Structure formats: C-alpha cells, structure tokens
Amino acid sequence: MTExxxxxxxxxxxxxxxxxxxxxxxxxxxxxxxxxxxxxxxxNSEAREFLVDTVxxxxxxxxxxxxxxxxxxxxxxxxxxxxxREILESIPDDDRVDILQDVSESKRQDFIDxxxxxxxxxxxxxxxxxxxxxxxxxxxxxxxxxxSMTVKEAIDHLRPNLDxxxxxxxxxxxxxEHRLIGLIRxxxxxxxxxxxxxRDILTPEKHTVLATADQEEAAKLLxxxxxxxxxxxxxxxxxxxxxxxxxxxxxxxKESTEDIEKSAGIAGEQSEVTYLNTEVMxxxxxxxxxxxxxxxxxxxxGYVMLRFEAVLNEAYLLALFLPMVVAAGGNTGGQASTxxxxxxxxxxxxxxxxxxxxxxxxxxGLLSGSVLGIAIAIFTIFILPLFRPELPxxxxxxxxxxxxxxxxxxxxxxxxxxxxxLPIGAKSIKLDPAVIAAPAITTIVDASGMVIYxxxxxxxxxx
Amino acid sequence: MTExxxxxxxxxxxxxxxxxxxxxxxxxxxxxxxxxxxxxxxxNSEAREFLVDTVxxxxxxxxxxxxxxxxxxxxxxxxxxxxxREILESIPDDDRVDILQDVSESKRQDFIDxxxxxxxxxxxxxxxxxxxxxxxxxxxxxxxxxxSMTVKEAIDHLRPNLDxxxxxxxxxxxxxEHRLIGLIRxxxxxxxxxxxxxRDILTPEKHTVLATADQEEAAKLLxxxxxxxxxxxxxxxxxxxxxxxxxxxxxxxKESTEDIEKSAGIAGEQSEVTYLNTEVMxxxxxxxxxxxxxxxxxxxxGYVMLRFEAVLNEAYLLALFLPMVVAAGGNTGGQASTxxxxxxxxxxxxxxxxxxxxxxxxxxGLLSGSVLGIAIAIFTIFILPLFRPELPxxxxxxxxxxxxxxxxxxxxxxxxxxxxxLPIGAKSIKLDPAVIAAPAITTIVDASGMVIYxxxxxxxxxx
Numbered sequence: 001m002t003e004x005x006x007x008x009x010x011x012x013x014x015x016x017x018x019x020x021x022x023x024x025x026x027x028x029x030x031x032x033x034x035x036x037x038x039x040x041x042x043x044n045s046e047a048r049e050f051l052v053d054t055v056x057x058x059x060x061x062x063x064x065x066x067x068x069x070x071x072x073x074x075x076x077x078x079x080x081x082x083x084x085r086e087i088l089e090s091i092p093d094d095d096r097v098d099i100l101q102d103v104s105e106s107k108r109q110d111f112i113d114x115x116x117x118x119x120x121x122x123x124x125x126x127x128x129x130x131x132x133x134x135x136x137x138x139x140x141x142x143x144x145x146x147x148s149m150t151v152k153e154a155i156d157h158l159r160p161n162l163d164x165x166x167x168x169x170x171x172x173x174x175x176x177e178h179r180l181i182g183l184i185r186x187x188x189x190x191x192x193x194x195x196x197x198x199r200d201i202l203t204p205e206k207h208t209v210l211a212t213a214d215q216e217e218a219a220k221l222l223x224x225x226x227x228x229x230x231x232x233x234x235x236x237x238x239x240x241x242x243x244x245x246x247x248x249x250x251x252x253x254k255e256s257t258e259d260i261e262k263s264a265g266i267a268g269e270q271s272e273v274t275y276l277n278t279e280v281m282x283x284x285x286x287x288x289x290x291x292x293x294x295x296x297x298x299x300x301x302g303y304v305m306l307r308f309e310a311v312l313n314e315a316y317l318l319a320l321f322l323p324m325v326v327a328a329g330g331n332t333g334g335q336a337s338t339x340x341x342x343x344x345x346x347x348x349x350x351x352x353x354x355x356x357x358x359x360x361x362x363x364x365g366l367l368s369g370s371v372l373g374i375a376i377a378i379f380t381i382f383i384l385p386l387f388r389p390e391l392p393x394x395x396x397x398x399x400x401x402x403x404x405x406x407x408x409x410x411x412x413x414x415x416x417x418x419x420x421x422l423p424i425g426a427k428s429i430k431l432d433p434a435v436i437a438a439p440a441i442t443t444i445v446d447a448s449g450m451v452i453y454x455x456x457x458x459x460x461x462x463x
Numbered sequence: 464m465t466e467x468x469x470x471x472x473x474x475x476x477x478x479x480x481x482x483x484x485x486x487x488x489x490x491x492x493x494x495x496x497x498x499x500x501x502x503x504x505x506x507n508s509e510a511r512e513f514l515v516d517t518v519x520x521x522x523x524x525x526x527x528x529x530x531x532x533x534x535x536x537x538x539x540x541x542x543x544x545x546x547x548r549e550i551l552e553s554i555p556d557d558d559r560v561d562i563l564q565d566v567s568e569s570k571r572q573d574f575i576d577x578x579x580x581x582x583x584x585x586x587x588x589x590x591x592x593x594x595x596x597x598x599x600x601x602x603x604x605x606x607x608x609x610x611s612m613t614v615k616e617a618i619d620h621l622r623p624n625l626d627x628x629x630x631x632x633x634x635x636x637x638x639x640e641h642r643l644i645g646l647i648r649x650x651x652x653x654x655x656x657x658x659x660x661x662r663d664i665l666t667p668e669k670h671t672v673l674a675t676a677d678q679e680e681a682a683k684l685l686x687x688x689x690x691x692x693x694x695x696x697x698x699x700x701x702x703x704x705x706x707x708x709x710x711x712x713x714x715x716x717k718e719s720t721e722d723i724e725k726s727a728g729i730a731g732e733q734s735e736v737t738y739l740n741t742e743v744m745x746x747x748x749x750x751x752x753x754x755x756x757x758x759x760x761x762x763x764x765g766y767v768m769l770r771f772e773a774v775l776n777e778a779y780l781l782a783l784f785l786p787m788v789v790a791a792g793g794n795t796g797g798q799a800s801t802x803x804x805x806x807x808x809x810x811x812x813x814x815x816x817x818x819x820x821x822x823x824x825x826x827x828g829l830l831s832g833s834v835l836g837i838a839i840a841i842f843t844i845f846i847l848p849l850f851r852p853e854l855p856x857x858x859x860x861x862x863x864x865x866x867x868x869x870x871x872x873x874x875x876x877x878x879x880x881x882x883x884x885l886p887i888g889a890k891s892i893k894l895d896p897a898v899i900a901a902p903a904i905t906t907i908v909d910a911s912g913m914v915i916y917x918x919x920x921x922x923x924x925x926x
Binding site: 225 | 493495618631669691708726728743750755769783784789795798800809811819827
C-alpha cells in the first residue's frame with residue numbers, strides 16, 4: 001500500500017469517526033471498493049452504520065464482495081429490502097452467489113425472493129454447486145457466440161449484452177446445442193472483415209473444468225497454462241461459465257495460507273477476517289486442539305526420560321546434549337516434510353515416487369547427520385574440556401564425543417527419512433498431510449531421539 | 464493433471480526413450496508448451512537432445528520460457544546460432560529477458576549479439592532492471608494509442624502490431640510525451656462509432672508501479688484491485704510495460720513457497736526445478752545452514768538442564784513432564800509467529816499494531832495455558848497416582864500437579880506473546896521475519912521453558 005493511499009484511508013476513517021458526511025462522500029468517491037471494504041472492516045458497528053448510510057446502496061454494492069465473509073450479513077442488514085434488491089441485482093452473479101453463501105439459510109431465502117425472475121433462477125442454479133467447486137465460483141456472464149455466425153453477426157449479438165458481460169478477454173464459441181467448441185478473441189472481431197465466419201477464426205479449447213470439480217483444479221489449470229479464462233462445463237461439455245484470473249489468485253492465496261497455517265498446527269478454514277479483527281475465542285478454537293493433543297503426546301518423551309534415569313544419573317553431562325539431539329531430529333524432519341508437502345501440493349510427486357524420495361532423503365540425512373556429528377564431536381573433544389565438566393571415571397571426552405556424534409547421526413538420518421515419508425503415508429490413507437505430518441513428526445522424533453540418545457550412550461559408554 | 468494428459472505425457476516420454484521421431488512429433492503437436500517443458504525436465508541429457516532435435520527450433524521456442532531456470536542454458540546449447548536467433552526473436556520480450564537472466568554472463572552477450580537491432584536495444588534496456596523488479600518482469604509489447612486519436616485511428620494504429628502485442632485486455636492511452644493518461648478496453652474500440660475521440664472514452668488509471676519497484680508490489684496491486692494488467696511506469700509516469708495476471712500468479716506462488724520453506728529453516732531462493740530433480744547437494748546446501756546453527760543454540764537448553772541437576776535429582780518424576788512443558792511453548796509460539804508472519808505478508812499489520820498484537824496474544828496465551836494447565840493438573844492428580852510413581856517424601860500429587868500446571872501456564876503465555884512479537888521485532892530491524900523468527904523462537908522457548916519449569920518446581924515443591 002502506498003503512503004498516499006494509507007493517508008487517504010486514515011483521513012476517511014477519521015471523517016467517519018467525526019460523522020462528517022460531506023467529507024466522507026468526497027473521500028470515498030475516489031476509492032476502490034477494496035479500499036472502502038478495508039475501512040469498513042476497521043470500524044466499530046456504529047461507525048459502520050454511518051458509513052453505509054452515507055455512501056448509500058449504489059456506492060456500497062461493489063464493496064460487499066470485498067468484505068470478509070462473516071461481515072456480509074451484518075452489512076446487508078443496514079439496508080431496506082428495496083435497497084438490498086438494488087444491491088443484489090447490480091453485482092455480477094458470481095459475487096452475488098458468494099454473498100448469499102455467507103448469510104444464514106433463512107436470510108438467503110429472503111434475499112433470493114427479492115430478485116427478479118431471471119436473476120433468481122440463475123442464482124438458484126449456481127447455489128446448487130458447493131462453495132468450493134468450480135461451479136460455485138464461476139462467472140456466468142460471459143461472451144458467447146454461435147459458430148455459425150459471421151463476425152458482423154457476432155458483434156451485433158454481443159453489443160446489447162456488453163454491460164452485462166464481466167469479461168471479454170475471450171469470447172466462447174458454441175454449437176447449436178450450446179456445447180463449447182472453441183474461442184475467439186475480441187481482437188479477432190475488431191480486426192477481421194465483417195463477413196468472416198466465426199467458425200474460420202476460432203481456436204479449439206482443450207482445457208476445461210467440470211462444474212463439480214474442486215475450484216483449486218480450475219485455478220491450477222489457469223496457472224499452468226497461463227490461461228486468460230478457464231471454461232467451466234458440465235459432463236456433456238455445455239458451457240456454464242468461466243473462472244477468471246482474479247478468482248484463481250484468490251483461490252491460490254487462500255490455499256497457501258491454509259498450508260502455512262496447517263504446518264503450525266492451526267486448524268480449520270482460513271478466515272477472511274484479518275488477524276487483528278479475529279476474536280480471541282476464534283483464534284483459540286483454531287489453535288488449541290493440536291496444542292492439547294501434542295501436550296499429552298509429549299508425555300511419551302517424558303516417559304522415555306524416566307526409563308533412562310539410570311543412564312542420565314551415571315553421566316549427567318549427557319543432559320548437555322540431550323535437547324540438541326532431540327531438536328536436530330525435529331528440525332531436519334520438519335524440513336523434509338515441508339519440502340515433500342509443498343512438492344505434493346504443486347503436483348510434483350506421485351505415490352510411485354516414494355522410493356526415490358526415501359533414497360534421496362536417506363542420503364541427505366546421512367550427509368547432514370555426518371557433518372553435524374563431526375562438528376559436535378570436535379566441540380566435545382576440544383572445547384568442552386576447557387570448561388572442566390564432570391565425566392564418570394573411565395569415560396574420556398573422546399568416547400563421549402563419539403557417542404554424541406553417533407546418536408546425532410542416527411537421529412538426523414532417521415528423522416529426515418521419516419519426515420519425508422510421513423506426508424506420503426498420510427496422503428495414501430486419505431489424511432491431509434499438512435495437518436497430520438507436522439505434529440506426528442514432532443511427537444515421534446522427540447521420543448525416538450531420546451531412545452536413540454540414551455541407547456547409544458549406554459552401549460558406547462558402558463553405562 | 465487429468466489422467467488423459469498424464470497418459471499422453473507418459474506415451475511421449477516413452478516415444479522419446481525409444482527414439483521414435485515420428486510418434487514424438489505426432490504426440491507433441493497437441494501438447495501445450497508447459498507440458499512439453501515438464502517432459503523435457505524429466506528426461507536425461509541424451510533424451511533431451513533427441514527431443515529438441517525432433518521438435519526443432521520453431522517447436523521448442525515457447526517451451527524455453529516454461530522450463531526451470533537452471534536448465535535454460537543447456538537447452539539453448541542444443542541449437543546452432545541461427546536457430547538460437549530464430550528462437551530468441553520469436554518469443555515475447557519479457558520471456559526473452561527471463562531466459563537471458565538465466566544464462567552465464569558471457570553466453571548472454573553472445574545471445575544479445577545475435578538479435579536484430581530493435582530487439583537488441585529493447586532487451587538491453589530491460590536487462591538493466593533487476594530480475595526481481597517490476598521492470599525486469601514486465602512485458603513491453605502492449606497496445607498503446609494516443610489520446611488525440613479517434614476510434615478509427617486507434618484501430619488503424621493497432622492493426623499492424625496485432626501479432627506483436629501480447630495482450631489487448633487493456634489498451635493504454637498516452638499523451639504526446641508518452642506519459643500514461645488512462646486506458647480503454649478493446650470492446651470500446653469494437654463497439655463505438657469510429658469518429659469517437661479516444662480521449663472521450665478513456666478511463667483514468669490510478670494504480671501503477673515503478674519499474675524499479677519489487678515485482679511483488681505489482682502482483683499484490685493486481686490481486687488487491689482485481690486488475691487485468693498493472694502498468695509499469697518510470698518516475699515521470701512514462702509507460703514502459705505491464706505486469707500480466709500470469710506473471711502475478713507466478714510471483715505470488717513463488718513467494719508463498721519461499722515463506723513456507725523459510726518457516727522450516729530452509730534457506731535461499733526457491734528453485735524452479737522440482738523436488739525430485741534437485742540434486743542432494745543442492746538440497747543439503749539449502750537446509751544445512753540452519754540445522755547447524757540450531758544444533759549449537761540447543762546446547763543452551765542442555766546447559767540449563769545441567770544447572771538444575773539438583774532439582775531433577777530430588778524429584779526425578781519431573782522428567783515426565785519436562786518435554787511437554789518445553790514443547791508446549793514451541794508449539795504455541797510457533798502458531799503465534801506463523802499467524803503474525805502471514806498477517807504481515809498479507810499487509811494486515813503495521814508496526815503501530817504491536818501493542819494490539821501483544822494484548823491479543825497475551826489473552827490467548829493465558830487462556831490456552833490455563834486450560835492446558837487444568838487438563839494436566841487433573842491428569843497428574845487423578846491418573847498419575849494409579850501408576851504409583853515415586854515422589855520425594857512430603858510432596859503430594861496435588862502440589863506436584865499444581866507445580867506442573869503453573870509452569871505450563873507461564874511457559875505457554877510467555878511463548879505465545881514472544882512468538883507473536885519476534886517477527887514484528889525482526890522486521891523492525893530489517894531482518895526477514897520468516898527466516899529469523901522460527902529458529903529464534905524454538906531456541907529461546909526451549910531454554911526458557913526449562914528455566915521456568917525447574918524454577919517453579921523448586922519454589923512450589925521446596926526442592
């Protein structure tokens with residue numbers, strides 16, 4: 001955000017707080033609906049009421065699609081039914097469907113009843129698709145012409161619908177039964193002789209998504225093939241609508257945020273409300289579940305520590321490197337699982353690749369573990385003695401360093417392989433790897449790290 | 464990827480392996496350059512050579528922009544200078560610049576010398592912008608008309624350049640000094656009377672980026688305002704080029720991957736090569752740095768354990784809950800920092816919000832810590848005694864449970880606040896929060912957790 005814009009937003013918020021309608025109107029005139037939406041979100045409920053009254057239904061309709069899901073119903077409630085109708089009829093049908101998906105069931109029916117017949121039918125049809133499907137996200141107001149038309153006929157056919165059509169980046173060519181054949185670009189109409197048949201200038205379109213497909217599939221198709229629009233069709237290839245690049249960007253950003261949050265053990269749908277505007281209780285619900293599970297699982301590591309009391313008591317200096325060995329496993333396992341989960345999300349890995357992943361990570365784990373082990377052995381043998389810590393009789397710093405290094409190598413190598421394979425395993429039994437892998441790795445490698453460390457120490461140091 | 468496509472890709476790879484030129488040509492004809500690129504990436508170097516020879520310069524030119532950076536130079540080396548020139552001249556200039564940025568300095572000069580004069584000059588100019596800037600990423604082949612033209616003049620002006628222009632989604636309107644005034648849509652030309660002055664139908668464009676700005680700024684602008692194209696200008700508002708939605712998607716995806724990887728302590732530029740095709744040594748270099756740093760930092764936690772030897776010896780049952788208290792801090796701190804880092808990346812948080820963030824996380828930490836503490840206290844008082852573990856004389860399970868619960872509350876509350884504030888602090892001293900915060904939190908809360916746990920135990924249990 002530029003400083004200039006931040007300044008205007010601040011001024012507008014202040015004008016709202018002072019209830020100065022004239023300057024609110026003047027300031028809002030130049031603002032993009034996305035900016036007005038972020039102001040709305042920042043205000044308390046009385047200030048919101050004032051802002052909406054001042055801007056009016058006509059000024060607020062485009063803002064509605066930009067505010068967070070959870071605020072939509074409250075925003076619509078500011079208006080009389082007549083204004084609600086005005087708003088709902090003036091916005092593109094994909095935005096209208098999004099908005100209606102965000103309000104309670106009973107309200108939704110009321111709002112649909114406000115609409116004119118044509119809008120009502122189309123809206124009902126779209127609402128049948130799930131919110132996360134291509135059909136639930138698509139725009140139906142697109143440019144369509146028949147293959148049998150000439151360029152002139154196509155122009156005449158499109159002209160009356162110009163204001164209704166959201167995007168003309170591609171014009172779709174359909175046959176008499178409304179099945180998608182291909183597409184033309186607006187430039188083909190603008191720069192070709194008027195008697196050219198549309199059939200002669202169309203490009204066949206191979207890439208489509210089903211209306212019932214996950215919206216992510218459409219977004220990924222658009223990203224992979226740099227498409228201007230992704231056509232959404234039914235099983236018989238009837239053209240139903242399109243997914244636009246701004247839909248795709250929104251879908252991909254939301255998905256990334258969810259992946260990032262899942263890896264930190266944060267559950268549930270990413271809220272569209274900003275961090276600061278989310279209530280403490282909502283944050284609590286999304287975060288606490290895994291905290292509790294992980295806390296009880298961590299008792300397993302504690303149990304391992306209890307069982308090895310004798311070893312620790314005999315060479316208490318082992319405590320100095322215990323957290324390090326355990327943590328190295330968590331870090332290396334976490335890195336491996338992060339890379340594998342991301343590669344799976346980008347569609348780079350199939351189940352057949354499991355062996356190659358394991359082999360790659362095993363070499364990587366042995367390499368990292370060896371280098372790390374050598375570094376720690378050097379530290380233990382040459383630097384640690386300077387601090388004159390206590391070692392049991394008969395144990396030299398040399399053998400002590402060797403034990404720490406071997407344990408570290410075993411822990412790092414096993415955790416790396418495990419971190420890479422857990423997400424693949426989780427996916428193969430239909431669990432979400434991003435949700436399962438991170439906590440599972442932490443728990444397993446914490447406990448296994450202690451077992452490895454104490455076992456190696458007991459064997460090599462003769463405790 | 465659909466099964467059908469995966470099947471075609473497999474067949475093509477097999478045809479290449481069998482060195483069957485005829486069927487490679489037949490199969491490749493229907494493939495998108497992005498698909499051909501993914502086949503190229505999967506092959507070994509001899510098979511790549513064969514594929515390139517078979518497809519030829521004309522068939523391979525669009526593929527070049529789609530293959531990973533590190534493979535570009537090798538791919539170009541398959542061709543004779545004459546073919547290299549053909550390839551480099553046939554692709555849009557933003558792709559050409561990307562490709563030239565991926566080859567070695569000396570090769571770059573050779574390739575530039577191959578180009579015709581006009582292409583050479585434009586390419587040199589673009590290469591002056593950094594690879595990560597809007598200028599380095601922009602497309603310069605755009606539709607531009609002067610405000611003084613009529614619709615007819617604008618059409619005649621654009622017609623000869625049609626094939627050169629990458630996108631006509633928006634046509635930019637400039638003044639006599641080539642400064643950006645506004646834009647028109649192709650539909651405005653197609654559906655308006657020919658004598659309409661362009662000046663009368665243009666929409667002013669407020670949102671632009673400087674060519675020297677970070678490319679992310681352009682991508683975020685496009686995403687926020689659902690723009691079809693983001694104009695790139697110089698300080699005097701001369702129109703230089705545009706950022707397209709597919710550029711924006713690529714920029715945003717790459718950035719998300721980097722954020723995800725950084726949070727797991729994986730360093731450096733995200734490679735465009737897929738996970739499986741990345742060499743073990745490359746993975747090692749990206750991951751090992753933080754592992755080593757974290758390993759040595761973890762000795763701090765070990766040192767704390769050494770110092771509290773006496774406490775642990777007197778009530779060794781404390782070991783059962785030690786890993787849990789420590790890990791709970793890491794988990795809760797990790798969640799808080801993930802949410803704050805993501806909120807900062809999405810532009811939701813300013814430094815002024817620090818106090819609000821701290822207050823929110825403090826309440827959240829106290830809430831989570833209390834519920835967690837109560838759960839563990841119940842476990843310790845009612846379930847643990849069933850296993851008849853040893854407690855020192857004079858210490859009841861009640862006071863023991865209380866000590867664990869209090870330590871847990873203190874650890875969770877402090878780690879939550881710390882996890883949220885560290886990224887903000889890192890950013891305020893110009894460090895990348897995603898790189899610094901995750902390792903710093905782990906290290907700090909591991910050590911502080913041990914201090915808290917043993918200190919509370921010593922105080923409450925009188926050890």
